[in-house]
Amino acid sequence: MASTSQHDWSLHRKGPIDQARHQEKIKEAIRENLPEIIAEESIITSDGKRLVKVPIRTLEEYRFRFDPKQGKRVGQGNGDSRVGDVLGRARSGGKGAGTGNQPGDQPGVDYYEAEVTVDELAELIFEDLGLPDLKPKSTQEVPTEEVRFTEVRKKGPMANLDRRRTIMENLKRNARLGMPVLGNITNEDLRFKVWEQEMRPSSNAVVIAMRDASGSMGEFKKYITRSLFFWMTRFLRTKYQDVEIVFIIHHSEAREVDEEAFFKLGESGGTRVSSAYRLALDIIRERYDPERWNIYPFHFSDGDNWSDNDNRVCVELVHKLLEVSNLFGYGEIREGGYTSSLMSAFSAIKDPRFVIVTITEKRDVYPALQKWFSRGGMAVG
Numbered sequence: 109m110a111s112t113s114q115h116d117w118s119l120h121r122k123g124p125i126d127q128a129r130h131q132e133k134i135k136e137a138i139r140e141n142l143p144e145i146i147a148e149e150s151i152i153t154s155d156g157k158r159l160v161k162v163p164i165r166t167l168e169e170y171r172f173r174f175d176p177k178q179g180k181r182v183g184q185g186n187g188d189s190r191v192g193d194v195l196g197r198a199r200s201g202g203k204g205a206g207t208g209n210q211p212g213d214q215p216g217v218d219y220y221e222a223e224v225t226v227d228e229l230a231e232l233i234f235e236d237l238g239l240p241d242l243k244p245k246s247t248q249e250v251p252t253e254e255v256r257f258t259e260v261r262k263k264g265p266m267a268n269l270d271r272r273r274t275i276m277e278n279l280k281r282n283a284r285l286g287m288p289v290l291g292n293i294t295n296e297d298l299r300f301k302v303w304e305q306e307m308r309p310s311s312n313a314v315v316i317a318m319r320d321a322s323g324s325m326g327e328f329k330k331y332i333t334r335s336l337f338f339w340m341t342r343f344l345r346t347k348y349q350d351v352e353i354v355f356i357i358h359h360s361e362a363r364e365v366d367e368e369a370f371f372k373l374g375e376s377g378g379t380r381v382s383s384a385y386r387l388a389l390d391i392i393r394e395r396y397d398p399e400r401w402n403i404y405p406f407h408f409s410d411g412d413n414w415s416d417n418d419n420r421v422c423v424e425l426v427h428k429l430l431e432v433s434n435l436f437g438y439g440e441i442r443e444g445g446y447t448s449s450l451m452s453a454f455s456a457i458k459d460p461r462f463v464i465v466t467i468t469e470k471r472d473v474y475p476a477l478q479k480w481f482s483r484g485g486m487a488v489g
Contacts, residue, residue, distance in 0.1 A: 134224075135232065138224070138229070138232060139232050142232065142233060142474050143471040143472075143473070143474040143475065144470070144471050145229070146229070146233060146335070146339060146473060146474050226342075230339075230342055230343070230346060233339065233343070233474070233477070234343050234346060234347060236478070237343055237347075237477065237478065237481040237482075238347070238481060238482075239313060239344075239348065239351075239402070239404065239434075239481065240434060240435050240481065240482060241402075241434045241435065241461075242313060242402050242434070243402060243434075245312050245313075245399070245400050245401055245402055259302045260273060260299050260300065260301060260302065261299070261300050261302055262298065262299065262300070263298075263300065264300030264301075264302065265300070268300045268301045268302070268303070269298065269299075269300055269301075270299045270300060270301045273299035274293065274297055274298050274299050275290060277296075277297040277298075277299060278290055278291070278292075278293050278297040281296065281297060312350050312400060312401045312402065313348065313350060313351045313352070313401065313402035313403070313404065313434075314351070314352045314353070314354060314396045314401050314402070314403055314404070315340070315344055315351060315352070315353045315354070315404045315405075315406065316353075316354045316356065316388050316391065316392075316403070316404070316405040316406065317337055317340065317341070317353060317354065317355050317356065317370065317406055318356040318357075318358065318362075318384045318385075318388065318405065318406065318407040318408070319333050319337065319356075319357055319358075319370065319407070319408050319409070320333070320357075320358060320359075320379060320381070320407075320408065320409035320410060321357040321358060321359050321373055321374075321375050321376075321377075322358075322359040322360075322375060322376070322377055322378060322379040322412070323359070323375055323376050323377055323378070324375075324379065324410055324412045325375040325409075325410055326375075328441075328443070329410050329441045329443075330375060332441050332467055332470065332473065333408045333441070334371055335470070335473050336408060336439065336467075336473050336476060336477065337370070337371070337408070338371070339473070339477055340406065340477065340480075341353060341367070343477070343481065353367070354388075354391055355367055355369070355370035356370075356384055356387055356388060356391075357369070357370060357373060358379075358380070358381065358383050358384035358387075359375075359376065359377035359378060359379060359380075360377050360378040360379065360380045360383065360414070361380070361383050362383035362384040362386070362387040363387070364387065364391065378414060379409075379412055379413050379414055380413070380414045380418055381407075381409060381413050381414075381418060381419075381422050381450060382418050382421040382422050382425055384407060385405075385407075385422060385425035385426065385429060386425060388405050388429060389425065389428060389429060392429075392432055398432040398433075402434050403432055403433045403434060404433060404434055404435055404436075404437070405429050405433055405436050405437070406436075406437040406438075406439070406480065407436075407437070407438050407439070408438075408439040408440075408441075409438075409439075409440060409441075409450070410440065410441050410442075410443075410448070411440045411441075411442075411447075411448025411449070411450040411451050412448060412450075413448075413449060413450045416449060416453075419449055419450050419452075419453035420453065422450065422453065422454075423453050423454065423456060423457060426438075426454070426457060426462065427457070427459075430459050430461055430462060433461065434461065435461045435462075435463060435480075436461060436462050436463070437463050437464075437465070437480045438454060438462070438463070438464050438465075439464075439465045439466070439467065439476055439480075440464070440465075440466050440467070441466075441467050441468075442466050442467070442468050443468070451464070451466075463479060463480055465479050465480065
């Protein structure tokens with residue numbers, strides 16, 4: 109009989125190892141279901157500090173089963189069944205669900221609610237996202253979180269004491285005196301590290317977030333728009349230091365608003381999409397020189413517009429915005445599968461920097477973010 113060595117320390121760490129594996133399994137489950145999770149109302153309305161609950165299917169326990177390669181076994185039937193025989197039919201509501209109002213008699217699938225912070229969830233969502241074609245736009249350099257070791261000095265704060273070099277200097281000094289031992293450390297032996305914060309070129313960027321606030325934007329459309337822009341703003345502020353966000357709402361007229369109004373103002377009035385694009389161009393001319401700024405307009409609407417004439421004006425304005433922008437993202441909510449007149453007009457724009465996404469249900473929010481903020485071809489400064 110084999111015995112386990114008492115020096116096998118992995119056995120003493122079995123609990124932490126299992127816990128780490130369990131947490132990784134939870135992350136995998138969340139990652140696989142991100143399209144459904146990120147559009148949950150409880151998350152969108154969260155302040156980003158409290159925990160949110162995510163339903164996770166219970167992990168299967170290990171169990172014994174018969175080896176299918178073996179021969180006959182006890183308890184396998186009388187041998188008169190053939191491939192294709194119907195042994196029973198599942199009820200219409202799924203296994204064990206019952207029929208009509210009748211309860212089922214089979215066990216269901218166990219779920220439990222994993223508690224994660226919005227920041228932890230955001231880390232999984234944003235891990236593969238980035239601003240496309242982001243370029244250095246300024247000779248100004250900004251500090252990063254990284255520091256680098258540059259030189260060694262004989263004076264400095266004790267917090268920067270280089271112990272290894274101090275010991276080496278002490279040993280060398282004692283050796284010269286005929287005592288090759290460590291001891292009697294003096295100020296002459298002390299050595300201090302000098303650190304400098306690394307700098308990088310500034311990649312100034314502005315995101316112009318535009319949303320349709322006309323009367324045709326019902327509750328579902330408003331919720332989808334809020335969900336997408338919620339994650340967009342969180343993504344930008346999590347991953348970039350030099351990004352400004354301009355908020356524009358429009359109905360028949362457009363105006364710049366603060367962030368709170370952008371997310372909370374109700375919908376009313378008609379729709380003139382061109383008003384938002386004209387205001388975006390005016391803001392760029394006044395405040396964001398394309399020579400110094402990476403510019404990213406994003407517009408979300410249901411595609412209902414005032415007239416075909418305004419659709420043509422929108423196409424002209426999109427071309428003008430593309431002349432000064434790294435990327436223009438247009439998102440449209442479709443209910444019933446129809447194609448809006450505005451989307452039909454935009455089909456004539458062939459510039460690869462004009463990126464269109466369509467959303468018909470909640471789970472389409474995540475793919476839309478991925479399409480707008482794909483890392484493919486991105487040059488980060």
